[in-house]
């Protein structure tokens with residue numbers, strides 16, 4: 001039956017023209033549809049296919065067609081028969097290795113994995129009720145059982161992250177507090193730099209750095225980033241905002257090598273918030289754009305990478321919360337829908353693994369990894385440490 005369906009598809013495919021009839025390779029069935037490699041005619045580029053993917057989807061009578069890869073002279077297209085983002089089933093383990101979290105599904109049917117060692121910093125934008133907090137919940141639930149420290153900057157007065165406080169090593173809810181916490185993080189980077197110099201390595205993941213000296217990775221979640229930059233009274237607040245902007249930027253620039261990763265969330269991220277925001281954005285290479293209210297935020301999030309992604313983000317409808325356009329490790333954009341993780345589920349994960357939270361005092365000055373329950377941590381380290389550290393990005 002499936003063979004018949006594929007044969008019919010194939011006959012359909014042969015009738016499609018992209019300027020000239022495509023030279024199709026074998027159709028390979030996938031769990032959501034099929035993949036096919038197309039040999040490019042002389043003068044064609046992958047862009048010629050990118051432009052007509054919608055037309056191909058209609059011609060092939062499938063939900064969508066995406067360009068999923070290319071080699072010189074060839075492109076690979078993936079067709080999806082039905083919308084894989086209609087519902088995204090949960091119930092699986094969100095943690096997927098050290099600093100990796102399976103937060104959702106891509107429209108290709110694959111997992112959307114946030115892998116901080118591949119893409120260290122992320123920008124997560126969206127209008128109210130678009131699903132930003134749900135994604136943060138998924139990250140907290142996925143990172144909570146891992147040997148990592150979590151830090152919260154919650155400019156919504158603490159309402160977002162306070163429920164997870166027991167798993168957080170630090171939480172700042174006002175700008176002055178944020179400025180102090182950011183200064184601490186810069187201090188952590190400085191001491192980790194000294195550690196790396198001492199061992200003649202360029203980053204904390206280098207295999208030459210003894211395991212017992214390797215510092216705990218820190219994932220920093222910032223909610224409502226605009227509040228860090230907005231000034232009600234520019235005269236009085238200018239200095240504080242400048243300090244916050246400089247420190248955040250420094251962390252984004254240097255954090256990757258020293259195991260500090262950022263997830264910056266906000267409703268609106270525009271250049272009107274000042275040059276600090278634009279400079280910060282350039283460092284946040286992972287982009288997640290939920291439904292947004294204005295073109296500028298979608299452009300700020302996605303536009304400098306791919307203008308087609310902006311158009312796709314503007315089409316996300318309000319009745320599909322958790323849906324977003326994402327740009328990640330492969331520099332291509334994808335439609336994604338995050339796994340639905342309620343605040344209660346994230347809170348339960350934070351409670352369950354509260355003992356894995358290193359104290360802030362230890363992170364800022366104490367030995368590398370130390371938590372209340374050493375056995376628990378050892379188990380977590382074992383579970384999440386991959387043997388081949390050679391592959392780690394420098």
Ligand SMILES: Nc1ncnc2c1ncn2[C@@H]1O[C@H](COP(=O)(O)OP(=O)(O)OP(=O)(O)O)[C@@H](O)[C@H]1O
Nearest residue numbers: 126127128129130131132133134321322338339340
């Ligand atoms: N992937 C998803 N699947 C199903 N429902 C979702 C998904 N993501 C979010 N929701 C639901 O959509 C609603 C809004 O989500 P969420 O609170 O994450 O939005 P938000 O962007 O953080 O909003 P706000 O800025 O107002 O806090 C919630 O009721 C949430 O449960």
